[in-house]
Amino acid sequence: MARRDLYAILGVSRSADATAVKKAYRNLARRYHPDRNAGDENAAERFREIAEAYETLSDTEKRGRYDRLGPLYRPDGRPPSPDEVTDWVTDTIGSIFRKRRPDQGEDLRYTLNIDLEDVAKGGERTIEVRRQCTCKRCAGFGAEPSGGQKTCTNCDGSGRSGGRRLFRGQCPHCDGTGQVTVNKCTDCKGAGRSDQNETLRVRIPKGVATGQKLKLKAKGNDARTPGQTGDLFVIINVSEHPLFQRRGSDLFCSVPIRFCDAALGAAVDIPTIDGKTSIKVPAGTDSGRTLRLAGRGLPTMGAARAGDLHLCLEVETPTKLSPVQTKALKTLTKTLGDEAYPRRAAFAEAMRNRS
Numbered sequence: 001m002a003r004r005d006l007y008a009i010l011g012v013s014r015s016a017d018a019t020a021v022k023k024a025y026r027n028l029a030r031r032y033h034p035d036r037n038a039g040d041e042n043a044a045e046r047f048r049e050i051a052e053a054y055e056t057l058s059d060t061e062k063r064g065r066y067d068r069l070g071p072l073y074r075p076d077g078r079p080p081s082p083d084e085v086t087d088w089v090t091d092t093i094g095s096i097f098r099k100r101r102p103d104q105g106e107d108l109r110y111t112l113n114i115d116l117e118d119v120a121k122g123g124e125r126t127i128e129v130r131r132q133c134t135c136k137r138c139a140g141f142g143a144e145p146s147g148g149q150k151t152c153t154n155c156d157g158s159g160r161s162g163g164r165r166l167f168r169g170q171c172p173h174c175d176g177t178g179q180v181t182v183n184k185c186t187d188c189k190g191a192g193r194s195d196q197n198e199t200l201r202v203r204i205p206k207g208v209a210t211g212q213k214l215k216l217k218a219k220g221n222d223a224r225t226p227g228q229t230g231d232l233f234v235i236i237n238v239s240e241h242p243l244f245q246r247r248g249s250d251l252f253c254s255v256p257i258r259f260c261d262a263a264l265g266a267a268v269d270i271p272t273i274d275g276k277t278s279i280k281v282p283a284g285t286d287s288g289r290t291l292r293l294a295g296r297g298l299p300t301m302g303a304a305r306a307g308d309l310h311l312c313l314e315v316e317t318p319t320k321l322s323p324v325q326t327k328a329l330k331t332l333t334k335t336l337g338d339e340a341y342p343r344r345a346a347f348a349e350a351m352r353n354r355s
């Protein structure tokens, strides 16, 4: 019987790290352990195969040698037999036509709504996601742990069809696994995975912006058969703020001020991202004047410098005046000559000769 690919035996990708290899091995070893499968020769054979694969793939040096030699690799260093050389050649050519990649679990997305205050402070959030997890009872195989699987009779457990021809395909009866399910797992009804809610902690980086993605490695769906778990992408959405508009790390805020305060000058309360403060509006402030508070904007991701807070002062003209107030304003108006309105005076001068 042809020797199967060690990565395929453990159901991990060739780039799987030591932790993933160990995890896959533990799952499979638990499932096929002789204690749980008394008298099942198939399971015993699988257990031996899994242990052998793990022995090589868990050892950096042996794994490196296996990666270079492929199926020609022998744990004991013995040169390969001519028969095995044939296997390797056909496998390699075959792989050009069929990509033998272990199943990968789907990546998941989660939109996390945060406030501008969270952008300023950073911090942690707890989220609940629903992800497909490998069924614990059947380790994702969908078959009952004891006697749920039998060796595929179509390929005699080799996982390949077409005998010893040059291009041998994957056995269609067992999808190349060499095993077929005869009794579905009672927990997952054969699906191998089930929906589970999981509570996760997400770290919000300071200065994060809408649309940015935070990757939570291996928090997506588990693979359908043992393989790599997908990732979870948390997509940031910063809610609109009632007071601030954001441009990069700068914040903008429109501040309405009373027209008498604009004329006389006054201390005015203004919001900051972490609370509020008071600023001095100078006497004679025009509408539209912008004051800048350096460093009072948002933090910049990966940089020490924070943005600025821009305050756009908008002079508010009083409305709904009483007769007494109207009279008072008219009296005031008569006392204010061109010297009080130099811009208006210059404007009138430029208009003078127009017909």
Ligand SMILES: [Zn+2]
Pocket (backbone or CB within 6 Å): 152, 153, 154, 155, 156, 157, 158, 159, 160, 171, 172, 173, 174, 175, 176, 177, 178, 179
């Ligand atoms: Zn088969």
Ligand SMILES: [Zn+2]
Pocket (backbone or CB within 6 Å): 135, 136, 137, 138, 139, 140, 142, 143, 185, 186, 187, 188, 189, 190, 191, 192, 193
């Ligand atoms: Zn199951």
